[in-house]
Amino acid sequence: MSDCCIIVGASHAGVSLALQLRKEGWAAPIKLIGDESELPYHRPPLSKEHLAGKKELDAMSLRPAKIYADNDIELLLSTRVNSIDTEKRKIRLDSGETMSYQKLALCTGASVREFIPAKGMENVFYIRTAADVARLAPHVRKGRRALVIGGGYIGLEAAAVLAEQGVSVAVLEMSERILQRVTSPAMSSYMQQLHESQGVEIHTGVEVKSIREEGPEKLIDCADGTEFRADFLIVGIGVEANVSLALSAGIESGSGIQVSEYCRTSDEHIYAAGDCTAHPSLLYKRQIRLESVQNANEQARAAAANICGKEQVYDAVPWFWSDQYAIKLQMAGLSTGYDQVVMRGSAEGGVEASFALFYLKEGVLIAADCVARPKEFMVSKKLIKAREKILAQDLQNEEIEPINFVAA
Numbered sequence: 001m002s003d004c005c006i007i008v009g010a011s012h013a014g015v016s017l018a019l020q021l022r023k024e025g026w027a028a029p030i031k032l033i034g035d036e037s038e039l040p041y042h043r044p045p046l047s048k049e050h051l052a053g054k055k056e057l058d059a060m061s062l063r064p065a066k067i068y069a070d071n072d073i074e075l076l077l078s079t080r081v082n083s084i085d086t087e088k089r090k091i092r093l094d095s096g097e098t099m100s101y102q103k104l105a106l107c108t109g110a111s112v113r114e115f116i117p118a119k120g121m122e123n124v125f126y127i128r129t130a131a132d133v134a135r136l137a138p139h140v141r142k143g144r145r146a147l148v149i150g151g152g153y154i155g156l157e158a159a160a161v162l163a164e165q166g167v168s169v170a171v172l173e174m175s176e177r178i179l180q181r182v183t184s185p186a187m188s189s190y191m192q193q194l195h196e197s198q199g200v201e202i203h204t205g206v207e208v209k210s211i212r213e214e215g216p217e218k219l220i221d222c223a224d225g226t227e228f229r230a231d232f233l234i235v236g237i238g239v240e241a242n243v244s245l246a247l248s249a250g251i252e253s254g255s256g257i258q259v260s261e262y263c264r265t266s267d268e269h270i271y272a273a274g275d276c277t278a279h280p281s282l283l284y285k286r287q288i289r290l291e292s293v294q295n296a297n298e299q300a301r302a303a304a305a306n307i308c309g310k311e312q313v314y315d316a317v318p319w320f321w322s323d324q325y326a327i328k329l330q331m332a333g334l335s336t337g338y339d340q341v342v343m344r345g346s347a348e349g350g351v352e353a354s355f356a357l358f359y360l361k362e363g364v365l366i367a368a369d370c371v372a373r374p375k376e377f378m379v380s381k382k383l384i385k386a387r388e389k390i391l392a393q394d395l396q397n398e399e400i401e402p403i404n405f406v407a408a
């Protein structure tokens with residue numbers, strides 16, 4: 001039996017897990033295996049500074065190459081893990097080679113959902129990997145027309161970058177409003193106005209019926225009879241957790257690989273962390289699946305501690321961010337199920353706006369969306385964790401500093 005810990009997936013979760021294992025005292029070999037060819041890199045800039053041409057991939061490495069060598073972590077890139085034999089505790093690579101493990105960590109992340117009406121067409125782009133952006137970037141040129149399918153964060157971030165580069169952009173969203181899955185009508189409305197003020201067309205409640213190609217041009221027919229023309233498409237209609245490797249090994253999985261609060265899967269020797277997992281949230285008292293750097297890093301660190309024999313519960317307050325034009329949006333917690341929204345500041349002024357939306361449930365703060373409000377964001381994370389009732393009138397009173405918000 002090998003004493004090795006093998007980590008599948010070399011991105012935010014996999015890299016954090018590998019480095020934390022060493023900090024927790026794992027002395028045996030560590031193999032970090034990823035199927036992308038680049039040194040593991042920060043994914044968020046892909047739809048932000050990298051797409052805008054302001055940050056090269058070299059400047060986006062999660063850690064310098066030397067860190068892996070210094071920590072005696074064997075990094076295997078361009079290498080895909082094909083199957084797991086849980087009985088023999090072995091993995092098999094695409095090449096046919098097998099490797100034994102004592103502990104295995106699955107950090108396989110997520111893959112983009114394919115937009116079926118555009119299947120197999122040219123000039124249809126997704127944004128998940130550095131390779132995706134390398135394909136898309138040459139099309140981002142002044143005077144071109146882009147259609148963004150999906151008004152979620154990634155679609156909107158891409159729309160902002162394209163508009164700033166002089167591309168004429170329309171966003172098509174099937175739901176009644178953009179960001180419907182993740183935020184309140186007030187925030188959706190602010191974001192829509194922000195984009196429209198920068199020349200981006202936003203069309204909601206629109207379903208694509210078919211796409212035709214006329215030479216290099218695409219004609220998009222919608223169910224309500226509207227028609228769009230574009231030179232290229234960017235699809236951002238969500239992701240699906242990469243569970244197939246786990247599933248085919250008999251590891252319990254649904255929309256994500258099912259893990260306990262200790263990041264353990266249904267196999268006692270196999271752990272999982274990051275976008276690929278579904279985990280119990282003690283804070284929200286339900287199963288959740290998150291797609292964020294915070295979750296990938298912190299869940300991975302908890303998994304590493306538990307692989308090393310600790311019993312560390314993972315129950316962090318989720319947080320996210322999004323950069324669009326000059327605004328920084330910071331989000332703490334999950335707003336699903338709120339019964340009261342309190343606004344502090346004003347959502348007027350587009351890129352100049354500065355406000356926070358606080359989401360309460362039975363008087364307890366469960367989430368906050370903050371635009372240019374870093375103090376409110378920082379305090380919200382602590383208040384959400386504390387789970388105490390909070391005075392709603394304090395939250396909107398600009399005379400009271402966020403640090404002085406008190407329990408009701």
Ligand SMILES: Cc1cc2nc3c(=O)[nH]c(=O)nc-3n(C[C@H](O)[C@H](O)[C@H](O)COP(=O)(O)OP(=O)(O)OC[C@H]3O[C@@H](n4cnc5c(N)ncnc54)[C@H](O)[C@@H]3O)c2cc1C
Nearest residue numbers: 009011012013035043044081108109110274275291292293
């Ligand atoms: C364009 C974009 C912008 C984003 N912006 C933000 C943001 O602003 N803020 C934020 O918090 N989050 C953001 N996110 C989300 C964030 O990047 C993810 O939550 C994070 O990357 C998750 O890390 P992960 O390690 O769990 O999974 P991933 O980053 O998906 O990495 C999984 C890795 O495993 C590899 N892999 C999968 N299966 C195998 C296998 N069988 N063998 C070998 N390798 C395998 C995959 O190829 C991939 O490299 C963004 C994501 C994207 C795509």
